[in-house]
Amino acid sequence: MPLMSRSEVVLSPRMQVFLVIIATLLVGIGYVTGTILGLSAITPLLFYFPIILAAYWFPRQGVLFAVGIGIAEVFFVYLYHYPSLPDITFAVTTASFYVLVAIAVVISSLSSGLKDREARYRGIFSSSEAAIFLVQNGDSEMRIEEVNPGGGTLLGCHPADLRGESLALFWRDDLARQTLFESLKKDGSISQLESTMTRENGESVPVLISGSLLPGRMMVLTMIDISARKAHEQEMEARNQQLSIINRVIAQASAATSVEDMGRGVLANLTGYLGCEYGGITLFREGSSRPAAKVDYGDCSLYQSLMDSDDESLARVKGAITGGKFLVWNRGSPLQCRSPETGIVVPLQSGDETIGVMYFLSWSGRPSSKDQQQTLESLSREIATAVTRLLLSQRVSETNQQVNLYLDILMHDINNANLASLWYGDLLQDMLSGESREIAGKMIEGIKKSRDIIRNLETIRKIQVRKNELKAVSLDDAIRKEMRLFPEAHIEFRENAGRVWGDDLIGEIFNNLLGNSVKFGGRGVRIFISSTTPDPETVLVEVSDTGPGIPDDLKSVIFRRFSHADRQNAGKGLGLYIVKTLLERYGGTISVTDRVPGDHTQGVSFRMTFRKAS
Template sequence: MVVNTYIRESGIEVLGRIPWGTHFCLFYQTRQDLANVLIPYFRAGLENNEYCVWITSEPLEEAEAKARMFEAVPDFGKYLERGQIEIIPYDQWYVIDGVFDSGRVLSGWVQKLQSALSRGFSGLRLSGNTFWLEKSGWNDFLDYEQAINDTIGKYSMIALCTYSLDRCSANDILDVVSTHQFAMSKRDGEWKLIESKEQKEARKALQETEIRFRSLIQNSFDIIRILDREGRIIFDSPSSERILGYPPSFTLGRSPLDFIHPDDRQLVQSSLGEVYLNVNRGTPTEFRIRKADGEYLDVESTGVNMIGVPGVDGIVITTRPITERKRTEKENEQLLARLRETQVYLESLINYANAPIIVWNPSFTITRFNRAFERISGYMADEVVGKPLSILFPASSRYESLEQIKNTLKGEHWESVEIPIQHKNGSVRIALWNSANVYDEDSHTLVATIAQGQDITRRKKAEKELEEAKLQAELYLDLIAHDISNMHQIMLMQIELAEEILQSDGKLDGDDREILQSLSRTMDKAARLIDNVRKLQKLNTGDYRLEALDLAALIQDVLNTYTNIPGRDITLTYTPCKGSIVRANLLLRDVFLNLIDNAVKHSSGPLEIGIDLHKINLNGRSYYRVAVEDNGKGIPDEKKDEIFQRFKRGHTKTKGTGLGLYLVRSLVEGFGGYVEVQNRVLGDYTKGSRFLVYLPAIGEAQRGGE
């Protein structure tokens, strides 16, 4: 049978089960009426481990009450010896020294309850006869009854007050009923309940609650136990027998620790202690519990301290098997261990791979960054993880690189795509990349993109050097096969012409001497061309050492060679800048010789050439800028990007060597600077050209060379 510790057996047939906190009254007419109700009332309390107190008065006094209990209750003497019941005359409880003190009596009931609970009883069941009560004390006693009615719901207590019907008027009966939850009275020889509509509905609700409670306990998959204040099992649900194999009668009165695995007892005892102290409010404890067959079962228990709560007054323990969960947890742990092992392997594979590897999320935020990528970029992983991917790309190629990356969101992957990576120190490395997208379980939601690269900076440098060597070879071949060959043919023709004149005239006179002068000029061009080729070759092989040069003085020295050019009206102006020291070598003279020669060669008539030297600051660096401008015929805008290039063989029929401005650019770049060309007059190239040479100031040149 399932016992609800909140619902108690009243022992009174017409009443049935009642909850703790019940306060009701009985109107009797005879001594037998009292005995017929009170004896089964107290017998039920004794049998249900309740502490009982019976306050007697006429017409059923102490001696007779005790005698009738001995007759009706088996082993009543044991209950007396155990101290589970007290039968007290009214003048030793209600009236002391002829005075009724309601406060003393109320306090006395609470003390009786506390004592009973401390001794392991479930609660207090009491009854007091009011036959002794006189009219003079009627109102005080009603106040006392009302106080009980207002507070009894807080306690594990049931109170039955008995009134002699013959000593009560109609008004008295109404007063008594109003201070109790309900009343009992005999009508036509049967006991009837006197209760209001609200009380009937409350009783019905109580019965329904009990039915639900029974159903809950009967069908619960969990083991539900209640422990008393001493830690003994006073209630065990039917599921205990179903799960553990023990009938409820076997566990009642025993300690739950008797069924715990020896290795887990200390843990369970500690957890129970916390529940008793109200410092553990539902925290689960896992342990092993012994079944009736001797096997142990993995379970999880939670405890709630409900000591002092009417209807429970104990520790409620809910226990459920977790064998299946433990098995699943073990499998999950094994799976997690394998996953961790795989993760460690992958972490090592990524971190220590020779190839740079990087991972970013759909927001283009870096999430992984291996050591090879640290080497290629100069950044440590913790410097870039969480940062935008764009920080790794040079500004000049950032947009193009990000556009290629965005294409991966469309399901594309890279195959041998070259992407520049900007090193922390500002230099640029070239990496050959491939990438793949990582999707969620739905195969549609993008989780991350992983890219693996190969540092091909050295390869690209070697390719560039090879291309430059190829261009140099083509240059030399072009010069030999075309420029020098043409000059050779011109000289042969001039020599043959001179020989014919000598053979016919015997001498070269007047205009005929122009042939020799032309021959001399052609030989001089060939010599300069060969000299320039040698200079380029030495520049490429690093044979020229750099040193500190006074740029202003070097330009003045170059200008001194153009003070008198026969047959040309040339005006030179020069604005120097003192202290203009650069790091270069004497080949710097050829830069300005070629620029001035270029202006002279491509002009006719009066020519004005201006040279201006100034110190400027560009992008935080100091340069000396030399502006060489002329009022010649100028350079068309579409040709400006071509004039510094050496024409490849077969690409042009342009007359001349085409080496002067190529030499200018090569030399200036070798000194750490750069050169550009503009129109002398903005928007009109026909008004002449303006060449700008930028050379780092000597401090900047030193820094750039380090």
């Protein structure tokens, strides 16, 4: 809502028309009355009041209104005083004065309005923060006719000094000027044209230009300084670039499988980010600053020229690299020999330990920015963590290879010794009788337990090392193959299992179950193996025996590593753990119950599920 002073009264156009009509009627009545009373020399002056009001409020119609009033007065005098010529002449003269007064009022009103508008626009022109230029149209030099204080501030000059100067001296963007002229010629105006102005001191200022044509071969241009917006955009672009390079480097470091691959990928990203020609990483030996490994990317002659240089100004750079110290340098003055001009050295710290150093060198003299330095410092810890992880992974892999080698040698030699011992034990048992023969049998049984333990360890190692690559295997064939290893056992097997998902270790499941039944049930134990298909995708296999069974309090722990049902007879307790691990690997399950429900002494029953293969 517009604000107004208490003394200011605003009348609507309707109210103004109403007041003019009322005033005209009242004056008309007064005029007729005065004429009748013989006051015709005074009463015509009354019409000046409505004529002035009409001319002031309605400049375009005010003169016509005055003409109408004059004609009406002349017509009235003609009717009332005819044939008195002096009265008619006086009426005509009075009507002429009416028109002149109306014209004078209109001119005064318009002049006053023009002055008010000029003052208003002059105030806007002078107080506007935007730069406003009044420029000659059609002049390639774009001579400045008028410029506001904002224009002087934009160009770094006093406004009075710019009058008559060529705007083209400050606006050197030929392509933008051509675009301006074409748009003005086509549309008469232009807006949001982005360009650059050059101040008197040579400083460039980004601006946003709007303009339009004016009468008299003139045009007005408005320019807004967008330096702050450009700076903000550049800052946002730098932040986005910073986040992008951080994400790329962290992803590269996380996905790498070797220090060399990780180093090359990281250096490739960072050299591009910094605009350098060379990047390198040196890793130190544990507990010292002696180099253990080095990764290069880019122009390696930069690094070589640095290390070969005898210049004292580069000595601290070499010291930072060999000592793992942070350093940013810009040599400034070129040397006679070709060597790096700028560079940055960033230590790689994992925890409190410096495990290496990362450095970037360039032939050019463009130093790294503060944002780039902060980015490198932030990434250095991530890179150091990735290097530590890869080195630990490499050490673990090497340790596993050594352990597997030792296990292979150990198992091979122990198995050979066990085979020889079993052969000699069988010979010795045949040669002995009585108590001595019984002792020899126990020795052979101990050797067999040792052989079973080695086999279980070998199975566990294969489970952990091999990938979970399953294939369709014949469960009946796997069971029959393991049954042949127990020729003296009484085993009843009904073949109906078909093909299931597994691998070449599936036989270990039945080897362990049959071995436990024979071991704990003795020679007279009977073993039953059956299979059913409870649903189209599942095969259920049940292995039960007539052995001593498993007590209820042990059923929940027998599948744990190094647990067993009979502490006196059960080796190392790995067999059932291997069975459960393999079944889970195949996507199956296992459970244990009494063969005769409610009486665990009548034997045990293991129920296993396998995923049926098509």
